[in-house]
Amino acid sequence: MHFLGSFGRQPTRDSVYLEQSLANEGMNEIKKIANGLLKWEAGMQRLAYWRALRETLTLLFPFVLIGAYINIFNQAIFQKNGFINHIYYVSHWLPGFKQLATYTSMLSISINGVVAVVAAFAAANFVVRTKHRDNLLAGLTAALSFVMLNFNYSALSQQAQGDSSEFLVGNLGSQGIFLALLVGLLTGFIFSKLAFKPHDHQLIETRDHLLQRAKHNWLPIVVSLLLFSLIGYGISYVSKEGLNGLFYAVFQLPFVSSSTGLLAILGTTLLSNFFWVVGIIGPISFTSSSAVTTVQNLEYALQHGSAWGAPNPITLHTLFDSYGNMGGTGMTLALVIAVLWRSRNRDYRAVVKGSWVPSLFNFNQPLLVGLPIMFSPLLIIPFLVTPMVSMLMAWVAIKLQWMPAVVYPITRTTPGVLMGWLGTGGDWRALLVSVINLAVAVAIYLPFILLDNRQVTGGAPDAKA
Amino acid sequence: MLKRNWWRWLIGLFVVIGICWPAYNWSRANITTLKTAGRTRMAPIIMIPGSSATQNRFDSLITELGKETPAKHSVLKLTVQTNGSIKYSGTINRNDNQPFIVIGFADNKDGKANIDKQAKWLNVAFKSLVKTYKFNHFQALGHSNGGLIWTLFLERYLKETPKVRVERFMSIASPYNMESTSTTAKTSMFKELYEYRTGLPESLTVYSIAGTENYTSDGTVPYNSVNYGKYIFQDQVKHFTEITVTGANTAHSDLPQNKQIVALIRQYLMAENVPNSIRKQNQQQLRR
Numbered sequence: 001m002h003f004l005g006s007f008g009r010q011p012t013r014d015s016v017y018l019e020q021s022l023a024n025e026g027m028n029e030i031k032k033i034a035n036g037l038l039k040w041e042a043g044m045q046r047l048a049y050w051r052a053l054r055e056t057l058t059l060l061f062p063f064v065l066i067g068a069y070i071n072i073f074n075q076a077i078f079q080k081n082g083f084i085n086h087i088y089y090v091s092h093w094l095p096g097f098k099q100l101a102t103y104t105s106m107l108s109i110s111i112n113g114v115v116a117v118v119a120a121f122a123a124a125n126f127v128v129r130t131k132h133r134d135n136l137l138a139g140l141t142a143a144l145s146f147v148m149l150n151f152n153y154s155a156l157s158q159q160a161q162g163d164s165s166e167f168l169v170g171n172l173g174s175q176g177i178f179l180a181l182l183v184g185l186l187t188g189f190i191f192s193k194l195a196f197k198p199h200d201h202q203l204i205e206t207r208d209h210l211l212q213r214a215k216h217n218w219l220p221i222v223v224s225l226l227l228f229s230l231i232g233y234g235i236s237y238v239s240k241e242g243l244n245g246l247f248y249a250v251f252q253l254p255f256v257s258s259s260t261g262l263l264a265i266l267g268t269t270l271l272s273n274f275f276w277v278v279g280i281i282g283p284i285s286f287t288s289s290s291a292v293t294t295v296q297n298l299e300y301a302l303q304h305g306s307a308w309g310a311p312n313p314i315t316l317h318t319l320f321d322s323y324g325n326m327g328g329t330g331m332t333l334a335l336v337i338a339v340l341w342r343s344r345n346r347d348y349r350a351v352v353k354g355s356w357v358p359s360l361f362n363f364n365q366p367l368l369v370g371l372p373i374m375f376s377p378l379l380i381i382p383f384l385v386t387p388m389v390s391m392l393m394a395w396v397a398i399k400l401q402w403m404p405a406v407v408y409p410i411t412r413t414t415p416g417v418l419m420g421w422l423g424t425g426g427d428w429r430a431l432l433v434s435v436i437n438l439a440v441a442v443a444i445y446l447p448f449i450l451l452d453n454r455q456v457t458g459g460a461p462d463a464k465a
Numbered sequence: 466m467l468k469r470n471w472w473r474w475l476i477g478l479f480v481v482i483g484i485c486w487p488a489y490n491w492s493r494a495n496i497t498t499l500k501t502a503g504r505t506r507m508a509p510i511i512m513i514p515g516s517s518a519t520q521n522r523f524d525s526l527i528t529e530l531g532k533e534t535p536a537k538h539s540v541l542k543l544t545v546q547t548n549g550s551i552k553y554s555g556t557i558n559r560n561d562n563q564p565f566i567v568i569g570f571a572d573n574k575d576g577k578a579n580i581d582k583q584a585k586w587l588n589v590a591f592k593s594l595v596k597t598y599k600f601n602h603f604q605a606l607g608h609s610n611g612g613l614i615w616t617l618f619l620e621r622y623l624k625e626t627p628k629v630r631v632e633r634f635m636s637i638a639s640p641y642n643m644e645s646t647s648t649t650a651k652t653s654m655f656k657e658l659y660e661y662r663t664g665l666p667e668s669l670t671v672y673s674i675a676g677t678e679n680y681t682s683d684g685t686v687p688y689n690s691v692n693y694g695k696y697i698f699q700d701q702v703k704h705f706t707e708i709t710v711t712g713a714n715t716a717h718s719d720l721p722q723n724k725q726i727v728a729l730i731r732q733y734l735m736a737e738n739v740p741n742s743i744r745k746q747n748q749q750q751l752r753r
Contacts, residue, residue, distance in 0.1 A: 086495070087487040292541065292553040296597050302500050408496055418485065422492045 038455050041377050049185050052126035053375055056181060059122045060115060061351065061370040064174070067112040068358035068366045074104035076361045076413035083361065083413040112365075113169065116176035120146035123184025124191070131192035134199040137217050142187035145228035146180050147172070149243065153236040171244040174365055177374075178279030179243055187224045194220040247280050262314060262395055269320050269387055276329050277373060277380050281365065291317060297407040307404035307424045314395060314405070322406040322423055323394035323437055324387035326416025328364025331386040333416050334441030335367065335379070335449075342446060344453040347371075361413045378452060382445045389444065390437040394420070403429040507600040508632070509557075510538075510735060511566045513587065515609025516579075520544050520554075520569030522608065525722040527565055530731065539564045543594075545586040546571045551593055563735065566594065577643070577654045580610060584617035588625065591618070595626055604734050605634040608721050609686065612639025612673075613654065616697065619669070620661035635672040635734045637720050640686045642693035655693055662697045669702040672733050674726060676715040685717035706733075 044050045076082040077090055078101040084090060091097045124142030128135040150168040171179070196216045202209055232242065239245040250271065275281070293312035301307050312318075327333025336359050339345075339352040348371060355366035373379045397403050406423030414422060417438055420430035514522030520542040527540055539558040543551050545568065557564040568590050570583050594600075607615040615634060623631060643652040651659075675691040676683035688709075698705040714723045728743045739747075 083488075087484070087491045290539075290556040290558055292556070292597065295557070298499070299597055299599070302496070408492065408499075414488075415484065418488060422488060425496055426489050426492060 034451055037378055038451065041455070044377065048130050049127060049188070050375075052123055052130070052185065052188065053181055054372060055126045056119055056122040056184065057369040057372040057374055059126075060119055060177075061366065061372075063111065063115060063118065064369050065354055065358075065366040067108070067115065067174075068355065068363040070104060070107045070111060071363050072358055072361050072413075074101070074108040078104050081411045083411050083415070086411065113173045115174055116172050116180035117143050117146055119177050120180040120184040120187075123181050124187040125184075127185055127188025128191045131188075132198045133191050133195040134213050134217050137213060137221065138188055138191040139184075141191070141221050141224045142184045145187055145224050146176075146183040148225065148229040149179065149183060149232040149235075150176065151229075151232055151236075153233070154240060168242045168244070171242050174281045176244060177281065177369075178247075178275075181279060183228060186227075187220075190224050190227075191217070191220040194223060244280065247275065262319075262392075265314070265316055265319055266388055266391060268316065269324060269391065270384060273329055273384050273387060276368065277375070277383055279374055281368070291315065293317070294407075297405065298409065301407040301425070307407045307427065310405050310407050312405075313398050318398070318405040318407075319391040319394055320387070321412075322410070322419045323434065324391040325362060326390075326419075326434070326438055326441070327359040328362045328367075328416075329387070330364065330373065330383035331390060331416075331438070331441040331445075332364040332367050332373075332383075333359055334386060334438055335373075335382070335445050337438075337442050338445040338449045341442075342453070343449045345449075345456045348449075348452070360415050362416055378448055382448050386441040386444050389440060393437055393440065394433060397429075397433045403427060403433055406430070506562050507557075507564070507598060508562065508602050508604065509564050509566045509594075509598070509600055510604045510606060511568060511591075511594075512606040513568050513608070513611030513614050514573075515607075515611050516575040517573050518569070518608070518611075519573070520567050522569070523565070523567050523721060526727065526730075529722055529724075529727045530565075530735075537561075540567065541565070542567045542569065543590050544569045544571055545590050549586065549589050551590055557598065575610065577652075577657070580613050580617065580654065581657075583610075583614045584622065587614055587618045588622040591622075592626060595629055601628055602630045602632050604632055606637070606730065606734060607635075607639060608637045609639060609717065612636030613641065613658065616641075616658055616665075617661070619666065620658070620664040623666065624664065631666055631669055633670045633672070633734055633736075635674065635730065636694070637674045637726060638676050638683055638686045638691060638717055639673065639694065640690040641697060642687075642690040644687065644690065646681065646687040646689055648689050648692075655696075658697050662701050665698070665701045667701075667703060670704040670706075671698045671702050672706050672708060672729070673698070674708045674710060674720070674729065676710050676717065676720045676723070676726075678711075678715050683715055683717040683720065 045054075077084045078097060079085060080091070082090075094100070121139040121143040125135045125139035128138040147167060150171040152166055152168050155166045170176075196219070199213070199216075235243050235246070239249065241248065293315045294317045297310040297312050297315075297318075300310050324331065327336060336352050336356045339348050340356070343349055343352075351367065351370035355364075355370060358364070358366060368374050371379060373383055398405050403420070404424050404427055406420060408423050408425050410419050410423040417434045418431070420434040421427065424430040512523050512526075514520070527538070531538060539556060539561045541553065541555045541557050541564060543553055543566065545551055557566075568587060570586055572579065572582070605615050605619070607613070615636065616639075619631060619634065623629070641658060642650075642655045645652050645655075671694075673691060673694040675688055677688055678684050680688070682688055692707070695705065695707065708729060710720070710723060710725050710729075712725070714720075720726055725747075728739070728747055731737045732739045732743060732747050
């Protein structure tokens, strides 16, 4: 693992710049808050469970990264409405396009589709390892428990046809990471309290020792399996889609589903983005492109030959999809730029160097688990703030009629900066607003990156990251 | 930094141009194709619930239909407000040629005066749908009073959108003679429907389904009232078929999710290629 924290380097011009800028403005308050944030982040790191959580995310990083690259192939290239396919007409000249589409779909579904099960395994594993109990058995138990939590009870009902799956497959993918971490940590807790004896690791396993392990750990195994299966069964009476379904149910509420007011749109985005950073990925990611308001806009534009004067200029699609989503949720393209430009954190740079390409096509999951943005007090703030600011600026520009609203279809793999431009049929003002948005977003991310630099270089030596 | 990596910046510039230029061209080309190609292949199934039911009335029917159908249907729900404005929820997927559209009314009270109003509101919603989605044919489904609203609309208002054709209309337990159990007394609702019957499209195929718990009614709507449909549709439309469903779950409000009726909807309204078992079951029903 080369993602261990690096420390003991010289203070750099960044930290000096930060100190100066803070001092110059005389904003002691901000300095205090900044220090508080750093302390908080360092303090959190000392909690065993918190550390297990972040370690899990880092462990997931290579898989999520591979998944993201596969998504580029699958969704941007080998898909009818993929961006690359559109602009280079790949399906017209590439032999075997259909077969490649099928194959990459398989890859995408299997790697991205069960990543949460891996997360449950890893989280329990990391927790129990620090407590010197049997981490392998704990991990396996957590994975099983998590799958049981997401059992599809309607598959057992009388009316069910053969084709419905026995498990809530959707919850086992990246949108289930939050629950998986929770299950993993809880299972870890149960193991560290209930396992009879500490685990002694043996280089060469013997049959005898394996049986010993079973004997020492049967109680936490049974308790965890029972606990989570019962929770899952109980939840099935409330929500057909399991616990995750309950989280998503928020977005079915009327104030969210048909929002055309600015505040409602901002609120929806904030809620959705918050879900992302705790590991419930994807409630409203680009679902609004086929909403009625969007279709009405398109029809209007086709009839009038211009994007100006569309009937619904302010919707989730024209603001969030088009201007608040560059590089994926949380304007992470700006984060990529900020890190590459100014970060002195070797881990950050390593992760970003691996994941800037998917970010171009709005896949930011590698950044979420790699940096990680998830559960990082420092990065969550700009992650939540930047989309708001971008959308607000786009709203102002549309309201003051500086630019038309996005009316023409854009696909979710369109590079974020080009969305406004292509969605208005090539209006350069929309492109300008996008670029300004991106610049502002970088400016919002930058102080936090500089703050992190201080932590790496001058601040308190940060233990294992 | 900038000097050392000048070639990187050059490559970056080429990549940006290599993406932006074809992207712009594609987007212009796409707009031209969108302009010339309408969505004429789409034939939605538009459903109207009965009185005092909301736009969510058909949720269980839609789940039932979705369970067995191979293609997933997207669902769009409309609620027409009393001032004629429309609230939307749900979406129609871009490549869905047979979506479900449910039209509910904010004022969904029973009674002739209100049904007249609802037919007008339906016209508003229908025009807006046609404008947005550009379809030129559709199927209609109405439960209870929803069937009356459809009938009025088909008789009086569909002509206002001459480009759009209705293919099949299925009413489930629609009381064409309101709550009257009589075979002779005619309510004002029936008189109105009868008066305008010549406005019905000639090419239309109509299925009227009656549910019966006993020999006289489904618990709410009298069998005789459903039966009055024949005076309206017979000799006006291309085909008119009456179907009576008995057995389990035939109480008025259970009818839309009754298994037999679901099977009938699949075969006759959606013109699905249903399995032989369902076809046989439906035929047995018809022979009676």
